[in-house]
Amino acid sequence: MDSEPALRANGIGVAFAGVWVLRDVSVDILPGEIHGLIGENGAGKSTLGKVFGGYYAASAGTLDVFGERASTWNPLTALSQGVAIMHQELQLVPALTVAENVFLGLEDQRWGVLRRTEAERLSALMEASGFQLDPNAIVSRLPIADQQKIEILRALAREARIIVMDEPTSSLSRDEVSQLHRAMRKLRDEGRSIIYVSHFLHDILEVSDRITVLRDGLHVKTAPAAGETRSSLVAAMLGGGKSETPFPPRARPATPEPILEVEDLQSEQGANGASLSVGRGEIVGLTGLVGSGRSEIARAIVGADPATGGEVRLKGEVYRKRSIRRSAALGMVMSPEDRRKQGLILTMRVSPNMTLPHLGRFAHLGVMRRRTERTRALSLIEHFRVRPADPNGNVATFSGGNQQKVLIGKWLMENPDIVILDEPSRGVDVGARERIHFAIAELAAGGTGVLLISSEIEEVLGLAHRAYLADGGRIVEEVIPEESSEADLLDLLFQHQSRRRGAA
Amino acid sequence: MIIKGFHIGRFLQTYAVLIMIVFLVIALSMLSENFLTPRNLLNILNQNAPLAIMASAMTLVIIAGGFDLSVAAIFSMGSVMSAWIAINVDPYVGLFVAPFIGLILGTMNGVVINALRVHSFLATIATSLIFKGVAIVISDGRLISVRLDTFTWLGRDKAGGVFIAVWIMAVFAMILTFTLTRTAFGRRVFAVGGNEEAAVLSGIRTDRVKTATFAIAGFAAGLASIIATSRVALGQAAAGQGMELQAIAAVILGGTSIYGGAGAVWRSLGGVFLLALISNGFNILNADPFYRDLTTGLVILAAIGISAGGKRR
Numbered sequence: 162m163d164s165e166p167a168l169r170a171n172g173i174g175v176a177f178a179g180v181w182v183l184r185d186v187s188v189d190i191l192p193g194e195i196h197g198l199i200g201e202n203g204a205g206k207s208t209l210g211k212v213f214g215g216y217y218a219a220s221a222g223t224l225d226v227f228g229e230r231a232s233t234w235n236p237l238t239a240l241s242q243g244v245a246i247m248h249q250e251l252q253l254v255p256a257l258t259v260a261e262n263v264f265l266g267l268e269d270q271r272w273g274v275l276r277r278t279e280a281e282r283l284s285a286l287m288e289a290s291g292f293q294l295d296p297n298a299i300v301s302r303l304p305i306a307d308q309q310k311i312e313i314l315r316a317l318a319r320e321a322r323i324i325v326m327d328e329p330t331s332s333l334s335r336d337e338v339s340q341l342h343r344a345m346r347k348l349r350d351e352g353r354s355i356i357y358v359s360h361f362l363h364d365i366l367e368v369s370d371r372i373t374v375l376r377d378g379l380h381v382k383t384a385p386a387a388g389e390t391r392s393s394l395v396a397a398m399l400g401g402g403k404s405e406t407p408f409p410p411r412a413r414p415a416t417p418e419p420i421l422e423v424e425d426l427q428s429e430q431g432a433n434g435a436s437l438s439v440g441r442g443e444i445v446g447l448t449g450l451v452g453s454g455r456s457e458i459a460r461a462i463v464g465a466d467p468a469t470g471g472e473v474r475l476k477g478e479v480y481r482k483r484s485i486r487r488s489a490a491l492g493m494v495m496s497p498e499d500r501r502k503q504g505l506i507l508t509m510r511v512s513p514n515m516t517l518p519h520l521g522r523f524a525h526l527g528v529m530r531r532r533t534e535r536t537r538a539l540s541l542i543e544h545f546r547v548r549p550a551d552p553n554g555n556v557a558t559f560s561g562g563n564q565q566k567v568l569i570g571k572w573l574m575e576n577p578d579i580v581i582l583d584e585p586s587r588g589v590d591v592g593a594r595e596r597i598h599f600a601i602a603e604l605a606a607g608g609t610g611v612l613l614i615s616s617e618i619e620e621v622l623g624l625a626h627r628a629y630l631a632d633g634g635r636i637v638e639e640v641i642p643e644e645s646s647e648a649d650l651l652d653l654l655f656q657h658q659s660r661r662r663g664a665a
Numbered sequence: 666m667i668i669k670g671f672h673i674g675r676f677l678q679t680y681a682v683l684i685m686i687v688f689l690v691i692a693l694s695m696l697s698e699n700f701l702t703p704r705n706l707l708n709i710l711n712q713n714a715p716l717a718i719m720a721s722a723m724t725l726v727i728i729a730g731g732f733d734l735s736v737a738a739i740f741s742m743g744s745v746m747s748a749w750i751a752i753n754v755d756p757y758v759g760l761f762v763a764p765f766i767g768l769i770l771g772t773m774n775g776v777v778i779n780a781l782r783v784h785s786f787l788a789t790i791a792t793s794l795i796f797k798g799v800a801i802v803i804s805d806g807r808l809i810s811v812r813l814d815t816f817t818w819l820g821r822d823k824a825g826g827v828f829i830a831v832w833i834m835a836v837f838a839m840i841l842t843f844t845l846t847r848t849a850f851g852r853r854v855f856a857v858g859g860n861e862e863a864a865v866l867s868g869i870r871t872d873r874v875k876t877a878t879f880a881i882a883g884f885a886a887g888l889a890s891i892i893a894t895s896r897v898a899l900g901q902a903a904a905g906q907g908m909e910l911q912a913i914a915a916v917i918l919g920g921t922s923i924y925g926g927a928g929a930v931w932r933s934l935g936g937v938f939l940l941a942l943i944s945n946g947f948n949i950l951n952a953d954p955f956y957r958d959l960t961t962g963l964v965i966l967a968a969i970g971i972s973a974g975g976k977r978r
Contacts, residue, residue: 465866486868497866504866508859508926517856518867520849527848571867 165228167192167323167354168213168244174221175208175378183208185222186380188373190323190354195345197369197386198358201398202451202616205378207249210325210358214246215239227322245316246325251308255301259283259294263314286314291347306337313344324348325356330364331452335662342368360451362391363659376400391659395651408623409602414442419477420610421493421579423462426471431457433634434471439579439610444601446625446642447614450654454634455614456498459581462612463488463495475579489518492578496569496585498614504568505556512538512552515571522575541570546596562593569597573604580604581612586620598624618647632657681971682919682935685964689942697949705949707827713941714830715740715889719908720915720933721838722885725845725878727916730858730925731785733879735774735793736886736912739767740905742800743890748809748816748900756816760895764887770796771883775876785879793909800902809900820896830892837888841881842930854878858925915940918968939964 166189175183183205190196190213200206211217212224215236224231226242236246253262260279263286269278283296292310300308309329316324326345330338345355345368359365365372365386372389374381374397381397417440426435431454439445449455460466462473464483473480475491488494497503505514515538516523523534538552545566547559556567569585582601586594601624605611615621621628622642630638630653637657640650677684693700719736726733743763751759770792778788811817822829845851853874856864864871886905894900915936921928943964947957 484868485866486870489868495866497863502860503862506856506859506863506926508922509855513852513855517852517864517869520852524849527850529847529849529852531847 165192166190166225167227168356169225170209170212170222171225172222173209173212173219173224175205175212175217176220181220181378183212183375183378186375186378187222188380188383190356191371192322192354193349193352194370195349195355195357195368197365197372198356198375199360199362199365199372199394199398200375202360203377204375204398206358206375207327208378209375210246210327210356213239213323213356214244214325216246240319240321243320243322244325245319245321245323247309247312247316247327247329249328249331251305251312253300253308253311256299258297258299259303259311260296262300262311263318265315267318282318283314286317290314290317291344304337306333306340309333309341310344313348317348321353323354323356325358327358328360329357330359330361338364338662361658361662362394362655363662366391366394374398391655392648392652395648395655399648399651409599411444411602411624411626412606413626414440414605417441417443417610420475421462421612422474423458424472424474426458426461426473427469428457428461428466429469430460430466431634432461432466432468432471435461435631435635436471437612437629437636439612441578441610442605442608443627444605444611444613444625446621446628447612447631447636448616448618448621448628448650448654449631450658451616453631453654453658455616455631456583457634458631458636459495459583459612459614463493463581465495465497485518489575489577493581494518494572494577494579495581496572496583498583498587500561500564500568504571505564507557509556510552511542511547511554511556511567514556514567515541515574518571519575537574538570541574545570545600560590560593562589562596565589565597566593569600573600577609579610579612581614583614584616585613587616618650622647622650630654630657633661677971679920681968682932682939684971685968686935686939686942689939689946689964693942693946693949696946699949700946705945707831709938709941709945710831710834711828713937714828714834715893716908716911716915717834717934717937718837718885718889718892719882720912720919720937721834721841721930722882723912723916724919724921724928724930724933725841725854726785726882727913727921727923728845728858728925728928729854729875729878730861731778731875731878732913733771733774733785733789733882734909734913735770735789735796736882737905737907737909738793738796738800739770739883739886740890740893740908741902742770742796742803743767743887744894744900744904745800745804745809745902746900747891747894748811749803751811751813751816751900752809756811756813759811759816760819760891763891763894764884767883767885767887767890768880769883771880771886772876774883775872775879778879779872779876785875797902804900804902806902811894811898811900813898817895817898820892820894830896833888833892837885838930838934845930850874850877855926858927860926911940914965918965939968 168190170186170188173183173186174181186209198206198210208217212219215234215238224234260283263283264279268275280296287293292314294307294310329341349355357369369386371383372386373383376398419438419440421439424436426432435458447455461468464485475493512535516534523530535552542550542552547563547566556564586597601611613625625642628640628642629636638653699705723733743766746766747759747763750762774789774792777792778785819829824832853869856869857871857874861871916933917923918939919932919936921932943961947954
């Protein structure tokens, strides 16, 4: 019976622009199983899911679908073979009704005229799946959980036998998650396969039959869920020793005088009672899982998002009515996490990008002093070794690492006292990463307080004097990096996550 | 294609509008000896000065990521107000006040866009109807004739052998060019249009920057309206019809990005005069005016094609 896998990956590899994000992954998905797919951020779990769904072409390896070699494999052929994918960002047409969305592209028609049989077809599907939705409701007005049900119904309408779910629970409440899990079990009992990609270990453990763990694009193991625990999965996700880049030595200030103190900070965007402090010359790490509110806490501190409660003190003085502008004037800056969307203006050159937050300092009666501007930009370019070393360079064409250096240089230009760096080394090459880490250590040595936000626990452990763990928009633990391991921290984060979601 | 470090594709893309102008000038000079005369060229500049002024200011609005469909209505308001004030108060006051009325109306555009958080395209459609409506009410639907030399000098007289209108256009375009390329405000305009979120996170008050671009566009429409009104000695609510689209077309034709973040004032002047040359060519050659729209459309398409072709390379 379970002789033939529904889906078999043979040595799948995926490369983007020459970088392998997935290497030689071989795994079988059996009919009638829920197959969990987990790994750290960037381990390749979503990528593998998208290869199954036909959204990414494999650069190496082959795929067998119900015993047959898939020669051309794209979303259309995948669907025709019974493989449907549910994206993290739902792909529904918001202005159409539930029924119209479910049957989008499968309309029952004659000579282009709809035959209006959708309501009946939908009620048959809903009965079979156990989901109840108003067929005439407009999708944009439904909660996310209902929209996800539509995605599932859509897959069923296409008679999918294999459904890839990419992070389906990230915006669901606890109740909605159990509802989804119930539906998944029902689908499995009908003999369908579900590939469940998620960073919620708790959810994966609860519903999966088998679990595949990926790390750095490699297949670590596939094992029955019954034999796994949270800590065994964390251990597999992290693997043994890694840390290929050395971190600069850190000289912890003896008794750092606090220059940034945050108490019970709240914002509608996601800070939910966060309290923390950063001292002069101190590097303080802040890490958490996806959706933990790391960035949202930082945004509420500097005034990028309006805070709805709590207090921020700068150098001992209460700082109210915060804005990016006032923060910068008071010596507190934030380098945002997404350098292309939030950080740089890609239509502008290097030097105007760097001076943008400080235009007042480079203008006399509103007219730019271009020579001063150029000189200052050039000195930062030299300092960070930006390549090409041209103040007039076109940042849009720079590598990720050089863009990041420009972005950090932009914020360090006026020698701030407090620097919040959100993901300063995400997606940059090893050389740039080292340069950035060195710059962070240098900043702290010069007396600046650094709040280092990173999803990479390793980075926080390697650089910070002290570190906070965030979950649900608040700080849940404070740790000393030199006395902690990556596994400890990840385990703590998952513990807090499941406790919070259990309580919700 | 690259020849000795010279990138032809990029050159075409950057200078498409100039290339088309040079081409048309050469062609028209060969076809008619009446074209390349100081008199004819000066006339083209003079006739198109109001549109050129509006297109220069529209450039800032579009670089900042907006669109202003209300400039024609502000123009019509300026026409009616300047004539009415000229008759009832004083001609000089009429000429002086209209640009500032435009400035106020433009500022209102900015305030509405920011307050309602709607796209400027929508907001200025609505405000343009309001402005136009007010202009009709003030003029009572009639023409306001101002046969006073103290009013008509602005549009008709020359200084140093060149029409005053052309001087005004040149100075205005230079001031805007300087503003855009040399001032902190100009930087902010490019930043807001290039990436609004990053501009906000850099501490730029993007609402103010956008409002300022609309205020400048309003001022320009007022300024353009007094030149045109004094020239014809007639204030009327119907003045300026269609000029908002001509101004936007000239800006885009010049190569300023409709997505914002990139562009230049000289490009928009190029766009205005490219369109003007086509129309002048028809007059000079006594060509069948039935083909004018068709030809204009083809030239615009060619210019867009050149600049898009350069982009792909």
